[in-house]
Amino acid sequence: MAETLFSFDKRNYRDCQSMFRGARDQEYYRGDFWIEDGSTTIDVRSERKAVGAISIIRQRSAANLFFRRSRQHIREDATDLSILWFVKRGELAISNQCGNKVARAGDFIITRSMSPFFMECRTGGDGMHEVLHVTVPTHILRGFVRQDFSTGLFMAMERAELAMAEHLLTEVFADDGGIGDASARLLVDTALGLVGNAIRATEDMQPARQSIADRRLEEVLRFIEVHLSDPQLSTAMVAKGCGISPRYLSFLLRLRDTSFSELVWEQRLAMAKAWLSSSDPRDISISEIAYGVGFKSPAHFSRMFKRVFGANPREYRGESGADEPVLVSAVEPFSDYPAEYPVGSNLLQ
Template identity: 50%
Template structure:
């Protein structure tokens, strides 16, 4: 459920520097924030927290300004990416590389660890509206891993209006923000999908550097996709893959050299990873270990247990019990922090 972050009017706008980060200064990062009081001061910002992410909707009838300097960065090293979707009005972004005006329907990505200046301007209708998402830097790197530097997209990454991925990402975030009935897990799935859509848009833009796949790389992708689809089949073998992908077994062997693994190592390691993930997120009352073993392509539970222990150092039962205990501990810690915040 969304909740107020801050509201500014003629009576309190001089306190905007203390108010803009919300209760206990928990949102955004340190910087200089002020508003233009030559126009009626009407600024409202609401937030919805989804795990480590926060969706914030801001509407205003006056100009707002924000500056983050190297001094702010030294004193507050909060490393966040902010995905800005401009709904009305415009956003003027300036940094050492220059200035960019981001208009209605356009998108901007900023990073808190580089100095910048932002001005939010009302449009012709006398108002502006921004929807933005704050993303911790380590998660930004994870979700934007295809970008140069493993997600180190710098401040100022921009997308023009009418880019379909950006439009869909904004709509998804807007739905999550407005839908009080949607659960936390489902909301997080949609938020992370929206981030990935933004990543796809940026990586596909004309300025992005995209390497063309060779025929060999395309063939390897086809082979790996076939193996992934058929991992649960205990009869999966090189003959089955070569027939399904239309290549000889000799050529298949040459292709797999590019992965650094033999066919057998590739299949068994992937099956064990699938099993580990399944064990970590299931309870014995819901699915038996034997069902997991057969579900990932093992022909016997004994073989599965031996393989699992040789790789992960624990038998499947002990691993599952430990994973469930860790999750229970994390939930308890979250509940304790939430209780302390409420108090």
């Protein structure tokens, strides 16, 4: 449930500088914050919902607000936070070393605390200003937004991804306890991922034209991913499913610097490793995981897993007890196997 971060009116608005970071002075970062003097109505309210290290904040104001973050503030407080601003009513004007920007209702901005800036939160024609903003430690945001946003980022809210991100964040903010902590974090991560996708998509509105080979390779990789759990997956099956010859399939995979065998077994083992890490032994056995990722026997799965990761599946999972039986056979590294495997070979049996 959201909590009140601060609330100001005619009686206490001059105390805003000492109160805007919350009761324990832990939200946001240092700066100069003030409310326009002489406003007919002063009603400023900020509510906060914490999700891990991230805060979702809804701020509404019936007065113009001002904030300045200077180099002196940065020297005194090196907190590196990025703020995602979804402007809902009024305007958000920002000035920094790159110039001046004005965001209106429907626009999206990212600011960062390690670059000086001056901000005005202006009321609109209805006398109100409203933003939904999200404070994110910059090292976390970099996992979702790869682009340089050291001096801020401005976007019109035209991308569907941004609207979806705002919707998810609003739902998490408004939740009264029905969403568990893990689900709330998942939703916030999804919203941040959508923001990152929107930013990447606007970098180049005219993506490079794909060649026929590139498109065919995408089809091949998708077919393999869809059918990865099928133990009968083979070059012949992929070639037929994609409408190409086995020779052309081999050519396409060489464009990716891999072979059919390397690609399939690396993906199967990676999927199995992730499954072992995230599952409970009481819910699913190692044998079920082996069959689930396309191996024909748990023994072969155990041999290949240990060869690649240095521990057998039971050891990797931290289970006690005897290992599953492993058939003794001389098996060469999977990268050396031909693209097709005869039924009965060690690799598929």
